[in-house]
Amino acid sequence: MARLPYLEKSDLAPEDQPLLARDINLHKILVHNPAAARAFGALGGYLRHGTTLDARLRELAILQVGWLARSPYEWSHHIKIGHDFGVTDADIAALIQESRGEASALEPLARLVLQAAREVHDGPGIAPATFAALQQQLDPASLTDLVLTASFYCAVVRVLASFEMDVEESYMPYLRQFPLPA
Structure with a gap:
């Protein structure tokens, strides 16, 4: 259970309600401080929609951070988001192999991006x-953009862990398909 209650639009001032346009637990916690939620969303939005880094490589870097941090929330959300940006199940399996120090079938640039995210x-x-x-x-x-992405998501996983953010039920199938190590 999260350490703060999940807020709903009705809990917020009218001018802050758009902060919950995406109905996810991360936003429902961050809106306890609307100014912080806006700042967090500005960089997150840039990394998702404005970055010059290839979207698949970006998602692989984020997934690498989520895997290393053992962050169920980050891992599950970015498996889904990654699929939207061209990450395949084979890519995710290869990321797990690379994380274990095993060879994978990923192309050299993807392996290099994962190495950078690990570092x-x-x-x-x-x-x-x-x-x-x-x-x-x-x-x-x-x-x-790669450095900013990996660094920002290192912060994100710590925010998620500090608030003990719950994974929404709709994301649980991703955790069952690709469980995190204990």
Whole structure:
């Protein structure tokens, strides 16, 4: 159970009700502070809709962070979102293999993006060799967006864990199909 109650539109001032346009638990917690919810949503919205990074690669980076953090909420939500942006079940299985240090059938750039996301998650940031390899594959704008994406979602998984966010029932099938390790 979440550490704060999930708010509904009726709990909010009229000017704040649009913050719950997406009826998900993350937003229902963040609206306890509407200004913070707006700021959080601004960067999240850019990363989802304005980034120069390929959408599939972006989702793989996010999924990598969710997997490493053992974040059921992030993992389940971005399996669904990832599917919308071209991530396949085979990609997800390959991500799990890569996370275990096993070889996968992912193309080299996807493997490199996952490596970068692991390095951002583990800290302090992307290793020099990984960064240099990324510079050979991505333009500076896309590389910046990759760093911002992985870093932002490291923060997101900590927000989710701190509030003990519940996974909505509609996302549970994704957790059953691709369970997180214990």
